[in-house]
Amino acid sequence: MQNNAASLPHAPSSVFPAHEAGKKRKPCLRKILAFWILVAVLGGAGGWIYQTWQKIPSSIRIRAGEEQELFLDVPVSGTIYGEKTAQKDVIPVNLNRPLTVQASQIQDYTMDVKLFGIVPFKQVDVHVVEGQRLIPAGVPVGIYIKTEGILVIAESDFEGLDHSRKEPARYLLRAGDYILKVDGVELEGKKQFTEQVVASEGKELCLTICRDGQTFDVTVTPQQNTEGVYKLGIWIRDNAQGVGTMTYLDEKNGFGALGHxxxxxxxxxxxxxxxxxxxxxxxxNIRKGISGTPGELTGVIDYKKENRIGAISINSVEGIFGTLSQEEADEIQGEALPVGLKQEVKKGEAQILSCLEEDGAPQLYTIEIKALHLDHDNINRGIEIQVTDERLLEKTGGIVQGMSGSPILQNGKIIGAVTHVFVNDPTRGYGIFIENMLSH
Structure with missing residues (x-):
């Protein structure tokens, strides 16, 4: 008997001879290799361009009447001109080498820079400002703020009298909304708001809300829960409080704190x-920071009138700002220091001023500035720092919550404030440039 398998015809191993198939594969491999080389080159070039962009600040401040050196060490050149600058007064600049600048009067300029002096790259605002001196504070403060209206922090459902789920505010209100008025009446606090909802007895309420900067009215109908109380199904807040550090005091008793x-x-x-x-x-109390768990300063705040030392008028991404009482301002010790501008901040040794003891005076602690992000996307993370002072490491493990706002000093100038701690390394963190705080 014949073996069935043996009777099957042999399939050809290739339509083309082996040497011809090899010839066709080689060009294909070359194309793939060339593609990945191109991707690597473009990726590297893109990364380099991005880093160069980050090294050039979007705005530069220089003090009037002083010679100052700019050295960004980037391969760009361009021109500086003012709004009313004549063509002959346009100033050429090269940021690839040290540049000495001086302006005699307060004025704004524009600097157009080109990559390699050819490709239009970036436009930089140049502000000539008066020299300013600030007293570094470094003192802990209790903070209390009242919101503009009632802040909606969440929307939820609840069980009604008929045991079904009720969601009166669904699709009408959302987290982040501020409720400013109820039926045209301005709100003073969440207690007043809750009372108005309960007193509605199920009648429609006209709420004036602010969402993403836009103000408009919505109509919502409260419903009863299982206890017969009228509700909207939202969680609300009208204040916030905590402990932070005051950064500076100016000549008019204006203060800045937190840095965020x-x-x-x-x-x-x-x-x-x-x-x-x-x-x-x-x-x-001080809870030391460890990797993965930030530490914290615990403070006691007595919200009595006699313990109030200042008024907060601004809450911005650069910090909180307001006016300190004269009595408290007189207690802030220390010499007013010049403001250090971004281009004057250098990598290397610096100090932070912070108070870690009950009734103690602020102390200087040594840090190292590891990196500078002159045009970082987050304006309060421009200075990257590491705590090197053994006393501070022993007390706190590094940077802890509550130290936000501690002023950063270098070369006899106030240059910034501590803002953030690295969760996985409490010895490291970020700071904000002081000029960013002053431009709030």
């Missing part, structure tokens, strides 16, 4: 402030 804004803990949005106050506080 106060955001709602639930929505993560910057809180709209109607009013706010600073209070005296005492640091009573």
């Amino acid at each position: 804004g106060i955001n709602d803990t639930d929505t993560a949005d910057l809180m709209e402030v109607q009013s706010g106050s600073l209070y005296k506080t005492k640091i009573v």
Whole structure:
């Protein structure tokens, strides 16, 4: 008997001879290799261009009447001109080498720069400003702010009298909304708002809300829960409080603190402030930071009128700002220091001023500036720092919550403030340039 398998015809191994198939594969491999080389080159070039872009600030401030050196070490050149500058007064610049600049009067200029002097690359605003001196504070403060209206932090359902789920505010209100008025009446607090909802007895309410900067009215009908109480099914907040550090005091008793804004803990949005106050506080405990768990300064705040030391008028991404009482301003010790501009900040040793003891005076602690991000997307993370002072490392493990706002000093100038800590390395963190705080 014949083997069936043996009777099957042999399939050809290739339509073309082996040497011809090899010839066809080689050009294909070359194309693939060339493609990936091109991707690598373009990726590297793109990364280099992005880094160069980041090294050039979007705005530069220089002090009037002083010679100052700019050295960004980037391969760009261009021109500086003012709004009313004549063609003959256009100034050529080369940012690839040290550039000495001086302006005699307060004025704004524009600097157009080109990559390699050829490709239009970036436009930089140049501001000539008066020299300013600030007293570094470094003192802990209690913070209380009242929101502009009632902040909606969440929308939810609840069980009604008929045991069905009720959602009166669904599709009408959302987290981040500010309720400003009810039936045309301005709100003073969440207690008043809750009372108005309960008193509605199920009648429609006209709510004036602010959402993403736009103000408009919505109509909502409260419904009863299982206890017969009228509700809207929203979670609300009308204030925030905490402990931070005052950064500076100016000649008019104006203060800046934190170096970052106060955001709602639930929505993560910057809180709209109607009013706010600073209070005296005492640091009573320090929880050291470890990798993965930030540390914290615990302070005691007594919200009595006699403990109020200042008024908060602004809550912005650059920090909180307001006016300190004269009595408290007189207690801030220290010499007023010149403001260090971005281009004057250098990598290397610096100090932070912070108070970690109950009733103690602020102390200087050594840090190292590891990197500078002159045009970083996040304006309060321009200075990358690492704590090197053994005393501070022993007390706190590095940077802890509550130290935000601690002024950063270098070469006899105030240059910034501590703002953030690295969660996985509490010895490292970020700071904001002081000129960013002053431009709030």
